[in-house]
Amino acid sequence: MSPTVTSTGEVPVTIRAMESSSAASGGSTRREATRQKLYEAAVTLIAEQGFSATTVDEIAERAGVAKGTVYYNFASKSVLFEELLRHGVGLLTASLREAADRTAREGGSKVDALDAMIRAGLVFIDRYPAFTQLYVAELWRTNRTWQSTLMVVRQQAVAVVEDVLRDGVAGGEFSEEIDIPLTASALVGMVLVAALDWKSFQAERSLDDVHAALSRLLQGRVSGCR
């Protein structure tokens, strides 16, 4: 399930896997290609309409595949959805972690790491807005069907942020008073909501622009300080 391997430096966008993956590395079976097409079809439709309102026939049609194929590849509609969730969050966490690691490697501070992760988050949302939408829409639902999958998947993403905060506290860069899980949530929320609003209501703005605004907020440069 690991995304494409990044060999060397050079802004390694580890994300490509979500789009039509032609041959390249691992088991690029025919089956894998079909599943990929189904993911792509499903993610858009479910983001637009929600899980229940999206029919399997629609997904198959959008993917250009027969309905039977859906069931040949996935046990059920909800299994398709769960695997889609895991797939997408895997890409996101890999990208966040990569940003944090790169910053560390380059000797940046923990604030730099957070800033790099904000950017990585924005890049991800820019590329996969539908997935992000869908994720947010389902995350806090009390529905038992996918609750366990969602919990796991949420924890994966938030944990990356928490790790950076923890290191920052340990290294004296952040106040010992901060509440790590809550601050991590709040930071994720900040990026998530700002980015979704960006995509939904001011899509013309550049990523750099949005990033700059969030950076400012992160560093408390909004009110007087500095």
Add this chain to the structure above:
Amino acid sequence: MSPTVTSTGEVPVTIRAMESSSAASGGSTRREATRQKLYEAAVTLIAEQGFSATTVDEIAERAGVAKGTVYYNFASKSVLFEELLRHGVGLLTASLREAADRTAREGGSKVDALDAMIRAGLVFIDRYPAFTQLYVAELWRTNRTWQSTLMVVRQQAVAVVEDVLRDGVAGGEFSEEIDIPLTASALVGMVLVAALDWKSFQAERSLDDVHAALSRLLQGRVSGCR
């Protein structure tokens, strides 16, 4: 028969209103009380399951009312939902605005106003977690059905925050460089996501505790800066 009939929406408070059992809170009419029960039933179910997965039969049952009553009171399932949205966001914006005004009246700064609004937001989410869940889940959906309602309703809430930021910039308290709409979104997101995580995963914590953590983040006291 009666002076009570009105062709428009206006529900006149009838003479016997005081005597009626449910005089206490909002609803004075019988009809109003029923609608209230339906709102409450719908908000919980839709937050749990999503709009499409929630059946009208379920809503009626939970409200202790016959299915026909739902259709007597609302033109359709989605009209019920739209009115529910408007209703809830009305409560939220009133509460935010009240917090901002109170701070201004007491001579607080704009940061104080933002802080008071964060608290008001937390109090709201604490009281109506289901509504908040549902709101977040639907807000960025690309579905055409209620997009207009959602846009209006979103703007109402965010505008309150934007106003405070604008005043703060005008008064020199905030940097002129800040991007008002984006910062407002980000702040809303910060509170929203932190609060939802609080309710979902660490429900035992106190509101003050959560508020303190977010205050710290707002004032940039996380990283070194004072």
Add this chain to the structure above:
DNA sequence: GAATTTGAACTGACTGGTCAGTGCAAAAAC
């Protein structure tokens, strides 16, 4: 003040339609 009327509010069985999932024989693809 008892009897009667009125109509808004409510009820729940019913209908027409939709959709997840199945089954399977034949065709492609590898």
Add this chain to the structure above:
DNA sequence: GTTTTTGCACTGACCAGTCAGTTCAAATTC
């Protein structure tokens, strides 16, 4: 010759919305 995909008919559950009929408190009449 095995794996994967196709196409399509079918089923049984489920569900939004309807409608003919019931309830009951207030208004009206006598």
